[in-house]
Amino acid sequence: MADIPATPADGNVSVIVVDTIADPTAPTVTELTDPTVVDISCYLTSDGYTPSLDEQVIADERLCSTQIFEQPGRFTRSLDTIYIDNTNAPNEATDNAAKDTLVPGSTHFLVTRRGIKFDTAYAADQKVVVTPIKCGQYNELTPEANSVLKTAQKQFITGPTVEGTVVAAP
Secondary structure, three states: OOOOOOOOOOOOEEEEEEOOOOOOOOOEHHHHOOOOOEEOOOOEEEEEEEEEEEEEEEEEEOOOOOOEEEEEEEEEEEEEEEEEOOOOOOOOOOOOHHHHHOOOOOEEEEEEEEOOOOOOOOOOOOEEEEEEEEEEEEEEOOOOOOOOOEEEEEEEEOOOOEEEEOEOOO
């Protein structure tokens, strides 16, 4: 077998919260670097960004065949998040951006970039996934020994999740 390289996931995923994107298939560098953008990459736990896809099957039965064929049916994308929660901690005012931004009922775009060090600046030609969301309720997770305080939250996907390419500011 050929030696195929693999990109490590650790440290190479960026997740930012953006309030406005004119064209999700072509977000601009300006939109992704606006002062209102919140980088939640370091708040999310290692298992705290969990997109999923449930794709239904249409049975395609034919009189002339003993085999049942399939066609793709409707699909549902889901997204659950788990992040560090510093509520009531001495650093709450400065280090609780995920919880402060993902307020239940608020709407945003989550922009995810994979394969590039998380703190590398967004630039033209980078590939991203843009997901429009409406934030669900906070769910404080049970405290565990040798752990940190965490909150789980469902992010309701309110429109198409698209793969986009970052473009230079117009």
